Amino acid sequence: MDKETEKVLDSEMESSAEMPKQEFYITKFEKDLLPEFELEKEFFEEIYSMPGGEKVKECIQCGTCSGSCPSSYLMDHSPRQIFAMIRAGMRKDVLESNTMWYCTSCYYCYVRCLADIKITDIMYALKRLALRDKNIKIPDIKPVRFMESFSALVKRYGRNHEPIFMALYYLSTNPFSMFRQLFVGLNLFIRGRLPLIPKKIKGADDVKKLMEYAEEEEVR
Amino acid sequence: MKYAYYPGCSLESTNKAYDISFRAIMYHLGIAMIDLEDWNCCGATAYISISENVAFVVSGRNLALAEKTGATDVIAPCAACYLTLRKTHEYMMEYPEIYAHVNSALQKVGLSYEGTLRIKSPLEVIINDVGLDKMRIAITNPLKGLKVACYYGCQILRPRTDFDDPEEPTKFEELMKAIGADPVYFSFRARCCGGSTILTYEKQALRMSKNILLSAKREGADIIATTCPLCQINLDAYQRRIEREFKIKLNIPIVFFSQLVGLALNHTYKEMALDSSIISPKEVLKPYIERTTKVKES
Numbered sequence: 451m452d453k454e455t456e457k458v459l460d461s462e463m464e465s466s467a468e469m470p471k472q473e474f475y476i477t478k479f480e481k482d483l484l485p486e487f488e489l490e491k492e493f494f495e496e497i498y499s500m501p502g503g504e505k506v507k508e509c510i511q512c513g514t515c516s517g518s519c520p521s522s523y524l525m526d527h528s529p530r531q532i533f534a535m536i537r538a539g540m541r542k543d544v545l546e547s548n549t550m551w552y553c554t555s556c557y558y559c560y561v562r563c564l565a566d567i568k569i570t571d572i573m574y575a576l577k578r579l580a581l582r583d584k585n586i587k588i589p590d591i592k593p594v595r596f597m598e599s600f601s602a603l604v605k606r607y608g609r610n611h612e613p614i615f616m617a618l619y620y621l622s623t624n625p626f627s628m629f630r631q632l633f634v635g636l637n638l639f640i641r642g643r644l645p646l647i648p649k650k651i652k653g654a655d656d657v658k659k660l661m662e663y664a665e666e667e668e669v670r
Numbered sequence: 671m672k673y674a675y676y677p678g679c680s681l682e683s684t685n686k687a688y689d690i691s692f693r694a695i696m697y698h699l700g701i702a703m704i705d706l707e708d709w710n711c712c713g714a715t716a717y718i719s720i721s722e723n724v725a726f727v728v729s730g731r732n733l734a735l736a737e738k739t740g741a742t743d744v745i746a747p748c749a750a751c752y753l754t755l756r757k758t759h760e761y762m763m764e765y766p767e768i769y770a771h772v773n774s775a776l777q778k779v780g781l782s783y784e785g786t787l788r789i790k791s792p793l794e795v796i797i798n799d800v801g802l803d804k805m806r807i808a809i810t811n812p813l814k815g816l817k818v819a820c821y822y823g824c825q826i827l828r829p830r831t832d833f834d835d836p837e838e839p840t841k842f843e844e845l846m847k848a849i850g851a852d853p854v855y856f857s858f859r860a861r862c863c864g865g866s867t868i869l870t871y872e873k874q875a876l877r878m879s880k881n882i883l884l885s886a887k888r889e890g891a892d893i894i895a896t897t898c899p900l901c902q903i904n905l906d907a908y909q910r911r912i913e914r915e916f917k918i919k920l921n922i923p924i925v926f927f928s929q930l931v932g933l934a935l936n937h938t939y940k941e942m943a944l945d946s947s948i949i950s951p952k953e954v955l956k957p958y959i960e961r962t963t964k965v966k967e968s
């Protein structure tokens with residue numbers, strides 16, 4: 451170590467010694483940490499009870515998931531951090547982050563995970579938990595509207611239909627951004643790739659019945 | 671082996687070309703498929719994010735319908751459908767509570783699913799069931815010298831990994847070699863195109879697609895062949911936007927693997943619906959197209 455870096459280090463040591471110790475060590479996250487008896491036990495239950503959810507306990511924090519993720523650079527907390535936060539019981543921070551909403555379901559993390567955690571499935575589970583809890587503020591409403599439009603359409607027709615889906619989605623988010631899609635839509639339409647009239651399947655009522663039945667089961 | 675065919679929503683509308691060309695090559699190879707009647711949407715990634723129960727039940731209906739026809743295998747050309755159906759099947763077999771739940775719901779509409787099916791992607795059917803040797807014999811218009819970038823997409827490789835290596839796959843390239851083309855290795859061939867976020871987080875999705883297109887272009891590919899309808903739309907319909915956004919020149923046509931196989935089986939450009947690609951592959955495929963029409967005339 452050369453003399454200059456030594457000097458810098460020394461001065462840093464001094465300055466830290468001057469500071470009141472408690473404040474120096476409390477970071478943003480540590481403030482939210484609770485003693486073990488106050489942790490929200492239900493959160494563990496919610497995660498661990500899903501198929502394959504137990505594996506979250508075995509996360510070794512290697513960071514392979516974060517390194518494999520094509521959108522981790524956009525996330526509030528990388529997937530690795532999310533697993534640490536789940537185990538620290540930070541329910542609100544986890545569910546209010548944008549991490550799971552940026553997941554594109556590419557399954558790279560899933561196949562690479564050393565602990566065999568079904569990461570993509572956990573992301574879906576986090577989305578469901580965030581949607582179900584009314585006290586959770588979801589950072590971006592767009593993906594929620596995306597899914598709602600999709601499921602409304604299938605409930606009605608039994609199948610997806612792109613033009614109506616796009617219309618539903620854009621009307622519920624930002625109608626003006628629909629114009630940017632116009633060029634793409636037009637190009638598809640010219641080549642006969644955008645049928646305007648939706649086909650309703652014969653069993654559409656069956657599909658609706660099934661969905662409603664399953665939704666009721668979920669609430670119970 | 672008895673196949674049931676589950677096309678999925680996108681093959682009915684935006685990606686008819688895949689449906690047309692795949693049916694044509696299956697007919698050509700002499701493989702019968704039972705058309706599934708009155709199937710519904712598989713749910714893709716949308717339901718599983720709202721309710722796991724609904725997701726499994728909705729795609730369970732399709733499995734039940736397929737089982738009822740007496741088929742042993744279901745062919746799901748759309749990668750998202752393939753993954754969803756397969757996931758439902760596997761979770762039903764692995765977790766008895768899911769099996770019981772799905773079947774109790776299906777009972778309400780007079781259906782049930784026992785779990786006798788295998789779900790396959792078209793690539794799997796052609797490579798494993800038909801076999802590349804049979805393909806080589808059937809080819810009459812080999813695509814010699816055509817540099818094809820084989821783009822796998824995500825969901826036929828991951829997370830179920832029994833078809834090919836999830837990160838360094840090779841089978842698609844082997845099929846392209848069998849039809850006479852020159853597959854080009856490019857590093858983004860199994861990466862995600864961002865298809866599921868194209869409407870919600872457009873910038874991110876365009877960036878991911880750009881990487882794939884640039885990577886294939888740099889390796890000198892003439893054309894990209896894909897197996898996933900969502901990837902096709904993303905790379906093809908949004909390519910002009912990507913060019914504008916990132917100020918690059920790409921102009922690389924995206925087609926389905928089945929369209930190229932069909933061309934090699936001496937079907938014409940029109941029959942394979944190659945004109946439905948927005949970036950036209952006409953220029954690139956010119957020598958092979960001319961040959962098909964010539965053979966047909968004589």
